[in-house]
Amino acid sequence: MEVEKQYQKRIVIKVGTNVMTNKDNRIVVPILRKLVDQIARLYEDDIICVLISSGSVIAGKEVLDGNTLIDPTARRQVYSAVGQPRMMRHYYSLFHDYGMRCAQVLATKRDFDLGKHRDNMINCYEGLLNQGIVPIANEDDAVSLSMSMFTDNDELASLVAELINADALILLTDTDGVFDGHPDDEDSNLIRNVTTDQAVEQFVQSSNKKEGEGRGGMESKINVAKKTAAKDIPTYIANGKRENVIVDIAHGKNVGTRIYHEGD
Ligand SMILES: Nc1ncnc2c1ncn2[C@@H]1O[C@H](COP(=O)(O)OP(=O)(O)O)[C@@H](O)[C@H]1O
Numbered sequence: 001m002e003v004e005k006q007y008q009k010r011i012v013i014k015v016g017t018n019v020m021t022n023k024d025n026r027i028v029v030p031i032l033r034k035l036v037d038q039i040a041r042l043y044e045d046d047i048i049c050v051l052i053s054s055g056s057v058i059a060g061k062e063v064l065d066g067n068t069l070i071d072p073t074a075r076r077q078v079y080s081a082v083g084q085p086r087m088m089r090h091y092y093s094l095f096h097d098y099g100m101r102c103a104q105v106l107a108t109k110r111d112f113d114l115g116k117h118r119d120n121m122i123n124c125y126e127g128l129l130n131q132g133i134v135p136i137a138n139e140d141d142a143v144s145l146s147m148s149m150f151t152d153n154d155e156l157a158s159l160v161a162e163l164i165n166a167d168a169l170i171l172l173t174d175t176d177g178v179f180d181g182h183p184d185d186e187d188s189n190l191i192r193n194v195t196t197d198q199a200v201e202q203f204v205q206s207s208n209k210k211e212g213e214g215r216g217g218m219e220s221k222i223n224v225a226k227k228t229a230a231k232d233i234p235t236y237i238a239n240g241k242r243e244n245v246i247v248d249i250a251h252g253k254n255v256g257t258r259i260y261h262e263g264d
């Protein structure tokens, strides 16, 4: 197994589809650039990030709209197979602009099974981090079986955070964090701190997401955040479109919703 390289901190960042798209569901490259810019600034301070990026399905849909595929599973597979290299083309070029290297790591749930699959995955991540290369992970939607997929990329992000002994997990979404009502409602307030045994799921509002607009939802995000925090990895749910959101969280500023284990 590769030896863990010592950085000041290791941070796993997950960026959801909603963060990187505009109202017409098209990828907004300047948003990706701002994320890469922050990762590059943290790297200068010896903080290495792993990026879990959604977006392959919507990136495929962007160029394949009007296709004749009827089966929704085959459609997801084809969208993601076409969209994943489109996403990586953006990331490769953006990291290159910052003099950094990045790599693609696609995974299915089986890769986290205890034993040789998991060890193999650790070797891959440690090998990349050792070389100062930013791993960019996503579910391998093109080949993963519908019945055994991750709930969503929040779950994948949590598993990766555990795998690399991360110091924090940041789940970037399109709201400022968890609210005590509908996030668009003026009377709702942002909940700044949530403990692993605090019932905030009751505040989650129903959603009407369409194909490619992401999976999961806020309830599963909270669930994943609590499970990760229970493993002593403080987890943040925050707005990916907010200026400096990653850098501010990494530097301990009070941003988004922090989910933590009492005693941490
Ligand atoms: N109480 C709540 N606080 C914050 N967001 C909420 C709440 N209830 C529902 N949501 C919705 O959850 C969405 C974010 O979850 P999700 O769609 O899974 O994001 P992502 O695609 O970034 O993973 C937001 O768009 C928001 O409208």
Ligand SMILES: N[C@@H](CCC(=O)OP(=O)(O)O)C(=O)O
Pocket (backbone or CB within 6 Å): 015, 016, 017, 018, 053, 054, 055, 056, 057, 058, 080, 138, 139, 141, 151, 152, 153, 154, 213, 214, 215, 216, 217
């Ligand atoms: N793996 C899929 C995204 C799945 C997912 O969890 O989406 P999201 O809820 O937007 O983070 C993709 O790349 O499109």
